[in-house]
Amino acid sequence: MKAVGEATNSDEEEAEAALRAVAEWSGSELRYALAVPGVASPVHRAVDSACWAVRVGDGPPRCFLKVLHRDQIPYVDLAAAYDAAARAAQQGCTPRPRHFLPEQRGIVFDLLDASxxxxxxxxxxxxxxxxxxxxxxxxxxxxxxxxxxxxxxxxxxxxxxxxxxxxxxxxxxxxxxxxxxxxxxxxxxxxxxxxxxxxxxxxxxxxxxxxxxxxxxxxxxxxxxxxxxxxxxxxxxxxxxxxxxxxxxxxxxxxxxxxxxxxxxxxxxxxxxxxxxxxxxxxxxxxxxxxxxxxxxxxxxxxxxxxxxxxxxxxxxxxxx
Known part of the structure; x- marks a missing residue:
């Protein structure tokens, strides 16, 4: 996993900007890695957003960061998506969203484990x-x-x-x-x-x-x-x-x-x-x-x-x- 400050492309730079924007992580060691590569065909997966596994401090990654791609801004209302996910999480239907980062077009969720x-x-x-x-x-x-x-x-x-x-x-x-x-x-x-x-x-x-x-x-x-x-x-x-x-x-x-x-x-x-x-x-x-x-x-x-x-x-x- 990469440490914040080691970005080598624009997607990683945007991921790092989102990670820095989480106030409660200030001063923590943050590492991230691509969780899901974007593929449109033959399966449609992780196309709208860049998706990252995030480790805060020691231990395994426990957070999942999505950063909406700029070309999807006209078609996705991130505030509405965050609200819907938060309410569905209360019903046990989806992982809980933890942080909404509107300026960075990001949402941080709990990361489902390897099971x-x-x-x-x-x-x-x-x-x-x-x-x-x-x-x-x-x-x-x-x-x-x-x-x-x-x-x-x-x-x-x-x-x-x-x-x-x-x-x-x-x-x-x-x-x-x-x-x-x-x-x-x-x-x-x-x-x-x-x-x-x-x-x-x-x-x-x-x-x-x-x-x-x-x-x-x-x-x-x-x-x-x-x-x-x-x-x-x-x-x-x-x-x-x-x-x-x-x-x-x-x-x-x-x-x-x-x-x-x-x-x-x-x-x-x-x-x-x-x-x-x-x-x-x-x-x-x-x-x-x-x-x-x-x-x-x-x-x-x-x-x-x-x-x-x-x-x-x-x-x-x-x-x-």
């Missing part, structure tokens, strides 16, 4: 793990509202506008996909929904699994008040290819697998794919982080979105909510 590992997509297909993940999400959905209210359609509009400024189109059929996404939004609005506090992240790498089988959720950068079926839908979109495999998750979530609920989840998954396709294309154009495969990730999400909209059952999903 924990990052989930993979196949872990989400394990019924015991899936049930615990859904239970954690439902615990969060039962809390008082978060500070931030958001929908995937808000994200699509914001990122589409930002991408338009670059003069780059994310696809030749972008207009057609966006028209279909407008149909999805109107259908969901017409059907009505509740808004509840949501983790709002379906990525498997933001689920942690202990040797004991316990589960915690991490990364509350997207946490918001949203339709709970969005929270479930993006999880199912990550874990399963086929509707038959999604039904057991819906039975865990609401006691039965209703066609209307399944359609709602699938439509949110389609919208989420498009949003991340736009995001990846935008980041490929504007981010200085050339080593991250933003465009590859964007093309995968775009392909899955396009296939779903072309599916003969797409129109039926819109009508059966």
């Amino acid at each position: 924990w590992r990052t989930a993979r997509m196949d872990d989400l297909q394990n019924s015991d793990i899936l049930e615990k993940v859904i239970a954690a999400k439902q615990t969060i959905q039962g809390m008082a509202p978060f500070a931030r209210t958001w929908s995937v359609f808000d994200g699509i509009r914001q990122m589409s506008a930002d991408l338009e400024k670059t003069g780059i189109a994310f696809a030749e059929d972008a207009w057609w996909l966006l028209d279909n996404l407008d149909d999805i939004e109107q259908a969901l609005l017409g059907a009505g929904s509740d808004r509840k506090p949501c983790h709002a992240d379906g990525v498997s790498s933001n689920v942690m699994i202990a040797d004991s089988g316990s589960v915690q959720l991490v990364d509350f950068d997207r946490a918001c008040n949203a339709d709970p079926y969005y929270d479930l839908g993006i999880l199912l979109n990550e874990a399963f290819q086929f509707e038959a495999d999604m039904c057991p998750a819906l039975e865990i979530f609401e006691g039965t697998c209703r066609e209307t609920s399944l359609n709602r989840c699938r439509l949110y998954g389609i919208a989420d794919d498009l949003m991340w396709a736009i995001w990846g294309t935008l980041m490929d154009a504007v981010s200085p982080r050339a080593s991250v495969e933003f465009l590859k990730y964007a093309q995968w999400r775009l392909l899955r979105c396009r296939m779903a909209v072309h599916d003969p059952g797409f129109e039926a999903m819109l009508r059966r909510l």
Whole structure:
């Protein structure tokens, strides 16, 4: 691990600035090391923030520092993320955040020990793990509202506008996909929904699994008040290819697998794919982080979105909510 003062690149310099900003660590020996390298494809992990394991004084590292990358500032409300994580931690759903460092774009959390590992997509297909993940999400959905209210359609509009400024189109059929996404939004609005506090992240790498089988959720950068079926839908979109495999998750979530609920989840998954396709294309154009495969990730999400909209059952999903 490096000592503060040994930075050799801009990410390390920003990490050191964040560590120096923690008042209670003043005068302590601080060491840090990259905890998770940022990878967009084939797995989406540690892309929004640089992530560091931190040792304060003697002993093993016990803290986890996230420093938001500058290119993500327009899309992440760190104050809202800190508040959501703090409240979820009170329910035992995520590691406790200890320090919010707004000027350094950082948050310090408790570090999970070596008995924990990052989930993979196949872990989400394990019924015991899936049930615990859904239970954690439902615990969060039962809390008082978060500070931030958001929908995937808000994200699509914001990122589409930002991408338009670059003069780059994310696809030749972008207009057609966006028209279909407008149909999805109107259908969901017409059907009505509740808004509840949501983790709002379906990525498997933001689920942690202990040797004991316990589960915690991490990364509350997207946490918001949203339709709970969005929270479930993006999880199912990550874990399963086929509707038959999604039904057991819906039975865990609401006691039965209703066609209307399944359609709602699938439509949110389609919208989420498009949003991340736009995001990846935008980041490929504007981010200085050339080593991250933003465009590859964007093309995968775009392909899955396009296939779903072309599916003969797409129109039926819109009508059966």
